Amino acid sequence: MRIVDCNRIAFGAVTRYPLRTSMMLLATSIGVGSVLLLTALGESARGYVSAQFQSLGTNLIIVFPGKSETSGVSPGVMTGTTERELTLDDARALARSSAIKLFAPVIVGSMPVSRGGLERDTTVIGTTQQFAEIRQWEMALGKFLPNVDIDRASPVCVIGSLIRRELFRDEPPIGKWLRLGNRRCRITGVLSEQGTSIMVDVDEVVIVPVSYAQMLFDVSGLFRIIIQATEGDTMDRARADVIRIIKERHYGEEDITAITQDAVLSTFDGIFQTLTKALAGIASISLIVAGVLIMNVMLVAVSQRTREVGLLKALGATRRQIIALFLTEAAFLAVFGGVVGLGFGYLVTSSLRAFFPEYIFMPPVWAAAGAFGVALCCGLFFGIWPARKAAALDPIMALAGRQS
């Protein structure tokens, strides 16, 4: 039997029962489609998180006081409360490393801000002019903090767009005074709308010079130092430099933690990839169910087409040819089902993309290829038994329409 003939007979058998065939296609395509949808969901969550991290800037190293022997987070380290603080001088010393392009000391806290009769509690960030450069913030109005010495506690501030709306409405805020706790500072700029990034709503912050924040909160230690390494492969060198410089300044004791953005990103990436794979695996169970259905229907087909098999055998078809014939039919069902499922999956994800453009609903290529492959394998695997059963039929009995 030529391959063309084999394909033609199998295709004929598939199209002879349109309802039955379309049901098997539906079953397979539900499986393939759900693999695509779920992995697209997982991927978009991963993409969202990594975009959040990327929006913080590139080549970042985050330094905070305190160090934990055991890995993992702990409130003590995360809040940066420790007996030996990171100081402004520590931050300034980092300028010595050639691998460090920009650095910004950061103090974060919460306090009431008011203007006229309006008051609200808000997050106040104390930092330097380089912070805006690292975070790639755009200004909506005015300019960011002045580029002066770190020690200068100039009474100026930059506000987020929501603070501007709430406290100033339509008035121009530049040059106006804002009351922070019991001190005042002059507004030099308004940030353009940024939205929430890593748990902090940037539209709701007030940014002041770091020394001024030290005064406001009456603290000396820094919460974080954000460092941007120079372009190229300098991250590891920059991190080593940071630890070495601060260790020297802290009497040889390594009491800080420096984490690179890449390390955090790859941890999250790993978590989400595992999650996506688990989702794909769970959805693939339905492909096995579809395979069982294909086997069931093919078994029915074998008994219904006993005469046909008998005729083929009488005409000289070998066992292998009969097996090939039925396996081709199973493969047809699986492949068509897979194609329909892929089409369905891509259709749904692309329409989701159209409605929610901020998320990247895109099934990964491995998921599409994998789902298709699993569907095909299931079809072939579950087709083997019916095919063997057909091949084992006795030609004379089969011609008479009897199975044994």
Add this chain to the structure above:
Amino acid sequence: MITSDLMRFTLASASAHKMRSGLTALGIGIGVTAVVLLTSIGEGLQQYLLAEFTQFGTNIISVTPGKSETFGASTAALNTTRPLSLADAEALNRVPYVTHTNGAVMGNAEVEGNGRSRRTQVGGAGPNMPLVLSFNVTLGKFLPPDDLAAPRPFAVLGSKMRTELFDSRNPLGERIRIGGSRFRVIGVMESKGTILGFDLDDMVYIPTTRALELFNKDGLNEINILYDPSASTEEVEAGIRRMMIARHGGEDFTVTTQEQMLDVLGSVLNILQIAVAGLGGISLLVGGVGIFTIMTIAVRERTSEIGLVRSLGAVRRDVRRIFLVESILLAGLGGVGGLICGGLIVETIKIFIPALPLRYSIPYAMAAEIVAVLIGLLAGVAPAQKAANLDPVNALRTE
């Protein structure tokens, strides 16, 4: 047709094609197994997390600095112009139904002792902490109720800190240095393990006032309040709010009750559980497609039989019922198989990997079985209707 006949008839026709019926039920069975397995994982996780959170007791309220509108920490935990003070913690003792309070500070410091040193978490705690957080000492005793302004420099070690610094030696009475200041060890806490990746045993507790000095802070991270379990949480919460507003002149703090925490946690976990069950349900759906296909084939094959039954006096309703019952039977039996199979897998995993928190979720298992039967019903409707609508004369003639 009487019901017993109907049942016998359907059972006979289902067992006439054992292989076919078995495979159809298998499709549904795989789906139910998936649902059972996935929800067992979800349920186990839920129980595990709830147990982690309730190990401190359920009648706890915590006050944190800064007003936070949403669930989550305010940046006031880091720095604030209106800190929570130890005096606040003391004053909250006077709120009705409050039995104990504990002002807590958390930080990271170098701890040296017995010639070794280790960077670890240092917690500032009051004498009532073991009561408030139901966290007991195994050796010695906890920090004594000293003068708040000048407590004696005593320290209590977490169980991991004790082994790290002193191995199995008795640490009581030993001197240790925390961030350069000297403390005397007077107790060791029982082992609590890790909670959400944070090792509670890798800790040293010192009096709160000393911790504030050590970290050069003027505010507490948190005040934990234990109240009389017979009192209503709302009432206690309102009392705490009143007291704090009277002391601070405004609401610059956040009150979180353990109940709220558990509610939020519970609802998040429930949503997760439903989502996971839904994922397993995809396979059930595919199984339903299988039932529909097989029933359609069966109707076509048994056309002459239908004609015979009709000519013997069965009405359309009877024919419809024959096929509907068969389809429900297949789905139901498959579902039961899935329930058993899922249960067996869960038990096997429990035996071989006892660390995994698995728990057979009976409500979800029941729901899976009900959904399976419903799918059988829905998938059977169209073929059964088709069978019922056959013309008896033509049907009888069909070979």
